[in-house]
Each structure stands twice: as C-alpha cells, then as structure tokens.
Amino acid sequence: MGRYTLRRLLQLVPVLLGTTFLIYWLVWSLPGDPFAGKCGERDCPASYVDMMRGRYNMDDPLPLQYVKFVGNMLQGDFGVDFRGRAVLDTMAQAWPITLKLALLAVIFEAAIGITAGVLTGLRRGGFLDNVVLISTLFLISIPIFVTGFLLQYALGIKLGLIKPTVSAAAPWGELVVPGLVLASGQLAYMARLARTSIAENIRADYVRTAVAKGLTRQRVVGIHLLRNSMIPVVTLLGLDLGSLMGGAIITEGIFNIQGVGGTLFRSIIQQDSTIVVPMVTVLVLVYLLVNLLVDLLYGVLDPRIRYE
Amino acid sequence: MSDPVLATADAAAESPSLVTGGAPPTGGPTGEKPRGLWGDAWRDLRRKTLFWIALSLIGIIVVIAAAPQLFTSVNPTIAGSADLSKSLEPPSADAWFGYDFQGNDVYARTIYGARASVIVGFLSVTFAALIGGLVGILAGFYGGWIDGLLSRIGDVFLGLPFVLGAIVILSSFAGAQSEASATWIITLVISTIVVLSWPLYARIMRSSVVSGKQADYVQAARALGASTGRIIFRHLLPNCLAPIVVIATLNVGAYIAAEAALSFLGIGLRSPVVSWGVMISDARNAIRTAPHAMLFPATFLTLTVLSFVMLGDVVREALDPKLR
Amino acid sequence: MTDVITSNTPAPEAAVPPSTRLLEVDKLHVEFRTRDGVAKVINGVSYHVDSGETLAVLGESGSGKSVTAQAIMGILDTPPGFVTGGEIRFHGRDMLKLTEEERRKIRGSGIAMVFQDALSSLNPVFTVGFQIGEVFRKRLGMSRKESYQKAGDLLDLVKIPNARQRVKAYPHEFSGGMRQRVMIAMSLALDPEVLIADEPTTALDVTVQAQIMDLLAELRRERNMGLILITHDLGVVADVADRIAVMYAGRIVEESDVFELYRKPCHPYTLGLLESIPRLDLKGQELNTIKGLPPNLMRIPSGCAFNPRCPMAQEICRTDIPPLLPINGGTRASACHFAEELASRD
Numbered sequence: 018m019g020r021y022t023l024r025r026l027l028q029l030v031p032v033l034l035g036t037t038f039l040i041y042w043l044v045w046s047l048p049g050d051p052f053a054g055k056c057g058e059r060d061c062p063a064s065y066v067d068m069m070r071g072r073y074n075m076d077d078p079l080p081l082q083y084v085k086f087v088g089n090m091l092q093g094d095f096g097v098d099f100r101g102r103a104v105l106d107t108m109a110q111a112w113p114i115t116l117k118l119a120l121l122a123v124i125f126e127a128a129i130g131i132t133a134g135v136l137t138g139l140r141r142g143g144f145l146d147n148v149v150l151i152s153t154l155f156l157i158s159i160p161i162f163v164t165g166f167l168l169q170y171a172l173g174i175k176l177g178l179i180k181p182t183v184s185a186a187a188p189w190g191e192l193v194v195p196g197l198v199l200a201s202g203q204l205a206y207m208a209r210l211a212r213t214s215i216a217e218n219i220r221a222d223y224v225r226t227a228v229a230k231g232l233t234r235q236r237v238v239g240i241h242l243l244r245n246s247m248i249p250v251v252t253l254l255g256l257d258l259g260s261l262m263g264g265a266i267i268t269e270g271i272f273n274i275q276g277v278g279g280t281l282f283r284s285i286i287q288q289d290s291t292i293v294v295p296m297v298t299v300l301v302l303v304y305l306l307v308n309l310l311v312d313l314l315y316g317v318l319d320p321r322i323r324y325e
Numbered sequence: 326m327s328d329p330v331l332a333t334a335d336a337a338a339e340s341p342s343l344v345t346g347g348a349p350p351t352g353g354p355t356g357e358k359p360r361g362l363w364g365d366a367w368r369d370l371r372r373k374t375l376f377w378i379a380l381s382l383i384g385i386i387v388v389i390a391a392a393p394q395l396f397t398s399v400n401p402t403i404a405g406s407a408d409l410s411k412s413l414e415p416p417s418a419d420a421w422f423g424y425d426f427q428g429n430d431v432y433a434r435t436i437y438g439a440r441a442s443v444i445v446g447f448l449s450v451t452f453a454a455l456i457g458g459l460v461g462i463l464a465g466f467y468g469g470w471i472d473g474l475l476s477r478i479g480d481v482f483l484g485l486p487f488v489l490g491a492i493v494i495l496s497s498f499a500g501a502q503s504e505a506s507a508t509w510i511i512t513l514v515i516s517t518i519v520v521l522s523w524p525l526y527a528r529i530m531r532s533s534v535v536s537g538k539q540a541d542y543v544q545a546a547r548a549l550g551a552s553t554g555r556i557i558f559r560h561l562l563p564n565c566l567a568p569i570v571v572i573a574t575l576n577v578g579a580y581i582a583a584e585a586a587l588s589f590l591g592i593g594l595r596s597p598v599v600s601w602g603v604m605i606s607d608a609r610n611a612i613r614t615a616p617h618a619m620l621f622p623a624t625f626l627t628l629t630v631l632s633f634v635m636l637g638d639v640v641r642e643a644l645d646p647k648l649r
Numbered sequence: 650m651t652d653v654i655t656s657n658t659p660a661p662e663a664a665v666p667p668s669t670r671l672l673e674v675d676k677l678h679v680e681f682r683t684r685d686g687v688a689k690v691i692n693g694v695s696y697h698v699d700s701g702e703t704l705a706v707l708g709e710s711g712s713g714k715s716v717t718a719q720a721i722m723g724i725l726d727t728p729p730g731f732v733t734g735g736e737i738r739f740h741g742r743d744m745l746k747l748t749e750e751e752r753r754k755i756r757g758s759g760i761a762m763v764f765q766d767a768l769s770s771l772n773p774v775f776t777v778g779f780q781i782g783e784v785f786r787k788r789l790g791m792s793r794k795e796s797y798q799k800a801g802d803l804l805d806l807v808k809i810p811n812a813r814q815r816v817k818a819y820p821h822e823f824s825g826g827m828r829q830r831v832m833i834a835m836s837l838a839l840d841p842e843v844l845i846a847d848e849p850t851t852a853l854d855v856t857v858q859a860q861i862m863d864l865l866a867e868l869r870r871e872r873n874m875g876l877i878l879i880t881h882d883l884g885v886v887a888d889v890a891d892r893i894a895v896m897y898a899g900r901i902v903e904e905s906d907v908f909e910l911y912r913k914p915c916h917p918y919t920l921g922l923l924e925s926i927p928r929l930d931l932k933g934q935e936l937n938t939i940k941g942l943p944p945n946l947m948r949i950p951s952g953c954a955f956n957p958r959c960p961m962a963q964e965i966c967r968t969d970i971p972p973l974l975p976i977n978g979g980t981r982a983s984a985c986h987f988a989e990e991l992a993s994r995d
Contacts, residue, residue: 028480035481043497154638158631160582162589162605163623170616220726222769228724229764230784230835231756244774263486267586281492282590293496297489305484320819321773 021316029309034087036305037298041083090298104295107280114187115276118269119261121189121196122203127254130204131247134211138246139238141216149208156205165198165271182273195272199265203257210253214246221245248318252311259307263300363563366643376639382632386625389436390443397433415617422621425604426611434599435622441511441600442629446581449518454573457523461530466538466553466561476531479524487583490521495592507598514593518580526569533565571641578633585626601626669741671875672721672760672843673697678734679713679720679899681946688946690716690730692899695973698843698875703866705878705890705907707922711943713899714879718845722762723752739843757784761841765848767828771820777804777831778816784838803834807864826857833864843875844868850885862889883922887911895919898944898954901973905981915976915983915991917959953985961987 093105133153137146172194173181183191218224219242227237269279277300284292316322370376389396409428416423422431464475482490494517537543538561546560581601587593588602595603601622608618679691691713698704708714719725721737723744736743739759744752764770772780781803782796791799797816804812807830820828829849836844846865850858866889869876880886886893886907893910895903895918903916914920921939941958944950950957956966965986973984976992985991 031477032480032484035477036484039481039485040493043493154631154634155627158578158634159627160585160623160630162586163627166609166619166623222764222766223772225724226764226770226832226835227772229722229756229762231753231758231839232783232787233753236783236787241772241775245772248774260486263489266488266492267589270590281489293493297493300489301484301486304486308484319774321821 021322022313025309025312029305033302033305036301037087038083040294040297040301041086042079090295104292107292108277108296108299111275111277111280114274115262115265115269115278117187117189118192118196118199118265118274118276119258121192122199122261122265123254123258125196125200126204126207126257129200130207131211131250133204134208134250135215135243135246137208138212138215139219141212149212153205153208156201159201161198161202162267162271164201165195165268168194168198169271183275185275187274187276192274195265195268195274198271199261199268207250207253207257211246211250214249215242218242218246248315251318252315255311255314256308259304259311262307263304366640369643370639373639373643375635379632379636379639382628383636386439386443386629386632390439393436393440396436397430400433400437415615423615423617425608425618426615427607431604431618431621434604435601435625438599438601438604438622439625441594441598442581442584442602442626445511445515445518445584445594445600446577448515449522449580449584450573450577452515452519453522453576454526454569456519457526457528458530458569460523461527461532462534462561462565464527465531465534468535472531475527479527482521483524483528485521487521488586491517491583491587492590492592494520495587510594510598514584514587517587518583522576522580526572529568529572530565533568534561537561537565567644571637571644574640575634575637578630578637581633582626582630670697670738671699671740672877673738674717674721674735675738676735677717677720677732677737679716679725679730679732681729682731683729686947689949690899690946691720692949693735694896694899694901695735696894696901696904698877700842700875701869701873702891703869703876703878703889705880705886705893706896707880707883707886707893708896709881709943711898711946712896714881714896715847717896718762718847718877718879721845722756722760723749724762757788757836758839758841760843760845761836761839762845762847763829763832763836763849765851767825767832767852768820770832771828773820776817776819777823781831781835781838784835788839799838800834803838804831806837806868807831807834809834825853826861829853829857829861830864833861833868837868837872840872841874843877845877845879847879848881849878851880851882858885865889883926895922898949899946900954900984901982902955902984903982904973905983909981913992915981915988916985917961917987917991918955920991921958921960963987 133149137143137149140146169181172178179194180191183195223245224237224242227241228234232241263277265276266278266282268274269276270282273279277296281293281296284296394400412424412426412428414424422435425431425434460475460479464472485493495513498513543556543560546556551560584593584600585602585605588595588600589606589609591606593602594600595606604622605619605626608615608622611618673695674697675695677691677694678689681688681690694713694717696704696706706714706717716725716730719730720732721744725732732745735745737745739755744755747755771777778797778800781800782793785791785796785799786793801813801816804815809815809827809830815823820831823831829852833846833849844865849865850861853861862885865876865878868874876889878886878890890907892904892906894901895910895916897918903910903914903919905915910919911923914923918939921937924937925939927936939958944954944957950967952965952967952969953959953962953971956962959966963986969986971984971986971988973982974988975982976988981992983991
C-alpha cells in the first residue's frame with residue numbers, strides 16, 4: 018500500500034508542474050502585451066506593471082520565469098492583484114465559504130442520489146425505478162445555471178421563501194438552496210451509478226455464494242453487495258468533492274456567494290485577471306490532490322488494486 | 326455546471342464492459358446469421374420509442390440550425406432588426422417569445438441561436454474524439470515510452486477542471502482581441518472545448534485498445550501475418566469504437582451546455598454571434614422583470630441536451646453486450 | 650442461538666417413511682422465460698443421493714446439470730428461471746413447499762455447494778477468514794475470535810499451508826487450486842450432510858484437478874456426506890463416483906454405477922462421450938466426435954432430443970420420447986428405445 022501511494026504521488030508531480038506551467042504560459046506569455054485586459058476596463062497602473070516586472074521577472078526567459086514563480090509559491094507568496102491585495106488573503110477569506118457549500122452539496126448528493134440509486138438498483142422496473150430514471154434524465158439535462166436561476170426566481174423572488182442572494186457571512190441556512198442547486202446535476206449521476214453498480218453486482222457469483230451459505234437477505238445485500246457496489250460510488254463522491262472545492266463558479270455567481278468561485282466569477286466579469294493565475298493554480302493543486310486521495314481510497318476499498 | 330468530463334466518467338463507469346471491447350459474438354441461440362455487436366445494437370435500437378423520440382428531437386433541432394429561415398421571417402443577425410422601443414415586452418401574437426432587453430425578437434433569436442450552439446456541440450465532439458481517439462490508439466497500441474509520454478500529457482490537461490481551464494484559456498485569448506469576427510469567436514470556443522476534453526477520448530480508446538490487443542482474435546490475425554495497419558483498422562477499431570461512440574453522443578449535449586455556460590460567464594460566444602448561451606447571459610439582469618427572455622432559450626437548451634442524453638442512454642444500452 | 654437445521658428436526662407433516670432418501674430430486678421441471686422465448690431447461694429430472702455415496706452428474710454445457718443444482722439450493726435466478734413441476738425432497742420434506750426462511754436454514758448446514766470459479770465466487774473485498782468466519786458468527790452465534798480460529802482450522806483441513814496466516818489473506822492472493830480449497834473449506838463449515846460440487850475443477854489444470862478430486866473424496870469419506878459431483882469431464886469422475894447420471898437436454902438419459910457405465914454404456918450419447926475421450930494408445934488416429942451441436946432449448950427436437958446427432962436414430966426416435974427405464978430389470982437405467990440392444994452387445 019505504501020509503495021502504491023508513493024508511486025501515485027510521484028506521478029502527481031509532473032502533472033502538477035505541467036498544468037501550472039500551462040496556465041502560467043497562457044496567462045502571461047502569449048504574444049502581445051501580457052497586461053492587456055487584465056485590470057478591468059482600463060490599462061494596468063504603471064506602478065503595478067513595474068512591480069510585476071520586477072518581482073516576477075517578466076523580462077527573463079519563460080522557463081526561468083516559471084521556476085521563479087513556483088519558487089515564490091512554495092514560499093507562500095502567491096502574488097498580489099493590481100490593487101495590491103495579496104491573493105492569499107483573498108483566498109483565505111473565500112475558501113471557508115466554498116468549503117461549506119461544497120460539503121452541503123456533497124451531503125445532498127450522497128443522501129438523495131445514493132438512496133435513490135440503491136432502492137432502484139435492488140428493484141428494477143418498478144414505479145420508483147421509472148420515476149428515478151426520468152427525473153435523473155431531466156436533472157442531467159438542465160444546465161446548472163438554469164436550475165440556479167429557476168430556484169432563485171421561484172423561491173427567492175416570487176415566493177420570497179429565501180433570500181435571493183447570500184449575505185457575506187454565508188450562514189449554513191442560506192447555503193441550503195445553492196447547495197441543492199449544485200447537487201442537482203451531480204446527484205443524478207450518483208443515482209444512476211449506484212443503480213447500475215447494484216444491478217450489476219446483484220448478479221455476481223459471490224452474491225450467489227453468500228446466499229448459498231445460508232446468510233439472510235439483509236446480510237447478503239447490506240454487507241456483501243453494498244460493500245462492493247459502493248466502491249465506484251464513493252470514488253465518484255470523492256471526485257465531486259474535489260471539483261466542488263475548486264469553487265462552483267456559476268452557482269456562486271448566481272447567488273452572489275463570496276466564495277472562491279464567486280470571486281473568480283467577478284474577476285472574470287470585470288476582466289480582472291491578475292488574480293486568476295494564482296487562484297487557479299491553487300485550485301488545480303487542490304483538485305489533483307483530492308484526486309490522488311480518491312485513488313488511494315480506492316486502494317483501501319478494493320484490495321485487488323493495492324498490489325498492482 | 327455538469328462537468329462534461331464527469332458526465333463521461335459516469336457513462337464509462339456504467340458500462341465497464343464496453344471499455345474492454347471484445348470479439349463480436351457469433352450467431353445467437355436462434356441460429357441466425359451472426360450479426361455482430363453493431364447489428365444487434367441497431368436491431369435493439371429500432372424497437373425503442375425513446376430512441377426515435379430522441380432522434381426526432383435532434384433532427385428538428387438540426388433542421389432549425391441549418392435552415393432558420395423556415396421557422397421565422399425575422400432575421401436577427403441583420404443590423405437594425407432590433408427595435409429598442411419594444412424592449413422587454415412579454416410574449417404576444419406578433420412575437421411569440423416576446424422581446425429582449427435590446428428589443429430583439431426572442432423567438433427569432435432563439436431559432437437563429439440554434440445554429441451556433443449546434444455547430445459548437447457537434448464540431449467540438451468530432452474534433453475531440455478524432456484527436457483523442459488517434460492519440461489513444463497510438464498510446465494503446467505501441468505502449469512503452471510513447472504511451473507514457475502521451476498519457477502524461479493527457480493527464481496534464483485532465484488535471485485542469487473544465488470550467489477553470491476554459492476560463493484561463495478564454496480570458497487569455499479574449500484579451501488579445503477587441504474586434505472579433507464571428508468565425509474567430511466560434512473557433513476559439515470550439516478549440517477550447519477540444520483542448521480540454523480530448524484526453525478523455527484518448528483514455529477510453531487507449532483502454533479499449535490495450536485490452537483488445539490481448540484478445541485472441543488479434544493474436545490470431547498477427548499469426549496469420551496481418552500488417553499493423555490492418556490489425557488496427559480492420560480488427561481492433563470496430564470493437565473499440567463502441568465506447569467512444571456512446572461517450573461522444575452523450576457529450577454533444579454536454580458541450581452545447583458547456584458553451585452556454587461559458588457564454589453565460591461572458592467568456593464564450595458573444596456578439597455578433599447569437600447562441601442560446603449568449604441569450605441567457607444577456608437576459609441575466611432582467612430576470613426579475615422579464616423572465617421570458619431567459620426562459621425560452623433555456624428551454625430549448627434543456628430540450629436539446631435532454632435529447633442527446635436520451636440518445637446516449639439508449640445507444641449505450643443497445644451496445645452493452647452484458648445486457649443481452 | 651443458532652438457526653442451523655440438523656437432521657433431527659422432525660418434519661412438520663405426518664411421519665415420513667423410514668426408507669427416505671437423504672436428498673431426492675423427483676420429476677423436476679424448470680423453464681427459463683426470456684424475451685426471445687421460453688427455454689425448457691429441465692424436463693423431468695429425477696435422481697437421489699444418500700449419505701456416504703458420490704453421485705456424478707455428467708453432461709455438456711446446456712444439459713441442465715448446474716440448473717438442477719441451483720434449484721436444489723434454491724438459488725435459481727428467478728426471473729428468468731421458474732420451477733414448473735416436480736419435488737425436491739430433503740429428508741423426505743419437499744423443499745419447494747417450504748418458506749424462504751426455512752430453505753435458508755437448510756443451506757450450508759443441510760446442503761452446501763461449491764462453485765466452479767472460485768475467484769468470482771468469493772467476495773473480493775473481504776478476507777478469506779472473514780468469509781468463512783461469518784458463517785460461524787451469523788449462524789452459530791460464535792464470537793469473532795472463535796470464528797477466525799475455526800476458519801483457520803478449516804483451511805488446515807483442506808491442506809492449505811500456513812493456514813493461520815492465510816486466514817487474513819484476500820481471495821485474489823491465492824492460486825487457483827488453493828482458492829478452490831478455500832471454497833471447499835467454506836462449504837464444510839456447518840458440517841453439511843450433502844455437498845454439491847458444481848464443476849469444481851474445470852477451471853484448474855490437470856495436476857491440481859487430481860488433488861482437488863482426492864480432497865473431495867477424502868472429505869466425503871471422513872464425514873460420511875453425500876456428494877453430488879457435477880461435471881462434463883468423464884476422466885475426472887471415474888475415480889471418485891459411485892454412480893453416474895448422464896444428462897442431455899434437460900433429461901437424464903442414462904443412470905448407472907460407475908464401473909458398468911464405463912464398461913458398457915447403454916445409451917448412444919454416453920457411448921459417444923466415452924469414445925471421444927482421447928487415448929494415448931490410439932495415438933495418430935483421428936479423434937472421434939459426436940457430430941452436431943447441443944440442441945436449442947427453446948426448440949428441443951421432437952421425440953428423443955438426441956436423435957439429430959445419434960448414429961443409431963430410427964423413425965421411432967423422432968416421434969416418441971424414450972422414458973428412463975431400468976435395463977433388464979436391474980439397477981441401471983437408460984432412456985433409449987434400443988437400450989436393451991446396447992446392453993446385450995459385447
């Protein structure tokens with residue numbers, strides 16, 4: 018298990034470097050003025066341009082620039098936006114909010130999605146099965162911003178049940194509806210995955226053996242079947258958490274949530290891209306790390322993988 | 326936004342058997358002439374109503390995209406077709422979907438908007454599948470350092486979550502152009518989607534090829550002296566195509582939705598291009614007073630994605646040999 | 650608290666006749682209903698097994714031998730499989746009339762089963778010790794520690810080296826032959842009276858096959874179990890079986906004690922099977938085969954199901970289904986219109 022972990026960690030490093038290099042190149046090193054369109058409607062202030070050039074070695078060749086960029090990041094210096102605020106501070110404020118939202122979304126996704134999936138997987142073809150299949154079809158198809166606007170309009174404006182936008186402190190209660198919106202698309206996949214996983218495993222030989230041993234149906238389903246069927250489900254849940262931690266840009270934008278995604282959203286709309294590179298770099302790092310953890314988790318859950 | 330990458334992970338997870346490919350089955354118990362996987366699939370599909378519903382919906386949308394003139398006499402792409410005095414008027418007999426903020430006829434714009442959305446969806450999938458498929462075949466077939474290199478490169482792109490990656494790419498290039506032509510804008514968006522999603526198809530194809538390579542029938546072909554090209558095209562490809570076809574079908578809808586999301590964020594398509602995403606983005610601020618401006622393009626968008634998801638669903642079921 | 654049924658549990662109905670067989674299948678009918686049609690998989694199969702004897706059920710794929718075993722255990726895939734007639738009696742009680750809970754109690758303790766592919770038949774995510782141990786825990790109420798100990802004992806019994814350590818291993822960490830031993834160990838946990846082994850050695854290579862067969866024979870002797878051995882391999886069965894029932898297209902076509910069967914088969918199908926075994930002393934000659942393919946169970950040929958492939962087929966074979974009848978009033982039986990002729994040739 019340890020060797021497997023080490024190997025996966027080592028595989029992570031070149032990917033991480035490659036991805037962040039790509040981002041860096043795209044933002045700062047394309048032909049033309051790198052500062053065009055990055056500071057809102059106007060040109061970047063001269064003081065900023067000088068500072069950036071000096072601090073981030075813009076006159077050096079690209080690979081060297083990048084190395085120094087990484088070096089700075091490792092020392093905790095993520096750069097500043099053109100207003101002089103440290104990117105790290107901005108992120109530190111925004112992240113707890115995004116994490117709250119991500120957690121809520123994952124809980125909804127798991128609770129609704131897995132329950133629906135397991136129930137319909139065990140008994141296919143019934144009324145519930147058709148309801149779930151059709152509703153997941155719709156949930157998958159409705160783009161998330163449509164769901165977001167719909168709920169915002171219906172619950173917030175028309176019916177006045179919730180506040181249409183989330184306040185700056187983002188208390189848990191106000192995050193429920195955005196969490197549901199976020200979860201809506203993903204829970205459809207979760208339900209289908211759980212359903213398929215159960216339906217496939219229920220025909221498996223080891224289930225037949227468990228029955229032949231004279232175990233009760235509760236045990237055959239609850240222990241043997243579930244333990245195997247839930248492996249892909251749990252990994253999907255983990256992956257979802259990973260991408261959600263990257264900030265649900267659209268949902269946070271619609272509900273004006275001051276999380277990581279919302280901050281990115283506003284930066285883009287206002288064409289304030291100085292903040293984009295460092296933030297996206299960190300987010301990619303988080304995403305890759307979570308993916309790695311999920312891979313390791315898979316190894317824990319399925320003993321066959323451990324010894325590859 | 327449903328990450329198209331995740332959409333496909335789910336589909337692949339739902340049909341692990343497809344990823345391994347496998348030799349085409351010989352004649353069934355009824356003793357008929359052997360039909361092979363595709364023949365069986367077609368026979369199955371023909372009988373399913375969902376298949377025909379999905380296909381008809383897609384057909385209608387493609388017709389709308391190809392010949393918008395058939396559906397409306399108003400042409401919103403002509404300058405001056407907007408009438409500011411009618412701004413945000415609700416649906417009426419003249420304009421079935423009402424008017425948007427700029428005074429454009431929403432119905433007309435929705436009809437004309439189909440073209441951009443559909444083109445982006447189809448072309449993105451096609452190129453991503455082609456490029457990804459090719460890379461996947463090479464990586465899977467040759468193995469060794471070629472596989473290692475190509476897979477690492479693919480991982481780098483996969484490490485970029487779709488929306489984040491699109492933001493970075495598009496905001497970098499958007500800064501460079503202030504006066505942009507419709508073609509350039511569309512090409513940029515298509516390229517962005519292709520660049521971010523080709524690794525998925527590469528992975529699927531590679532996976533199929535790697536397991537297909539070990540199959541007995543490939544060894545047999547080799548033993549009979551078949552050339553590499555022949556092995557790839559005649560033997561491996563037909564069996565490895567199935568999972569890619571399923572994923573690609575599902576993803577047309579996902580990419581259309583992705584384009585809409587990007588346009589919604591303001592970094593995807595924009596004027597002078599008309600697409601459903603652009604319309605939804607424009608209508609964002611007026612949602613409280615004039616929901617119709619967003620409602621109609623959103624409905625069309627949802628229906629389009631829905632029909633592709635349905636199609637992908639039935640195609641996957643039809644191609645899954647385990648369900649026989 | 651245990652839910653294990655032992656043979657002392659009295660039958661709920663009226664007293665059963667004293668000469669009841671241990672396990673008896675009586676005119677069983679099973680069909681599979683699919684969207685392509687109905688396949689008649691078992692068509693009137695009867696056989697029995699008693700303590701201390703080994704019955705081999707022989708047949709090709711599609712003959713219905715495994716399905717019969719699944720019906721006995723009550724693990725038939727329903728749908729699409731349905732029992733449409735007959736009885737399956739254990740200690741005289743028809744199990745088909747029992748509730749699911751009652752049948753469950755018989756599994757493992759009364760009748761146990763070993764499956765063909767041990768890799769897929771064992772749960773990949775639990776250790777071997779867990780899987781064997783849970784039988785003790787859940788059905789005999791033992792503690793965790795005790796159950797692992799018992800599991801180790803069983804692994805020892807089936808001659809797995811280092812049994813104490815191997816208890817903590819996962820199924821995929823064993824070789825094919827060892828895994829099969831694990832399965833056998835698991836099936837013996839509750840001391841069953843009948844063991845059904847469904848193609849236990851088909852997935853293994855020849856040397857390992859022989860070892861597993863020896864193991865099964867030894868265990869059967871020690872525990873005085875009834876053993877039903879299901880296989881398609883005539884070579885494997887000769888040493889171990891006392892009686893053989895040959896199945897074809899869902900019916901028994903010949904039933905005999907083992908020596909007589911090999912010495913003088915009384916059914917063209919059995920004859921064909923025996924003649925197709927490759928023999929070292931006939932090296933260089935063409936292999937004998939039974940021409941044709943097993944029938945489509947949705948359209949079984951009329952009359953004797955074997956007639957399209959039978960070298961001796963006559964008109965009557967196409968019209969009349971030959972019943973399974975004793976030959977010359979003895980203990981052997983054959984379902985062929987010409988059984989007596991076959992019996993009297995030399």
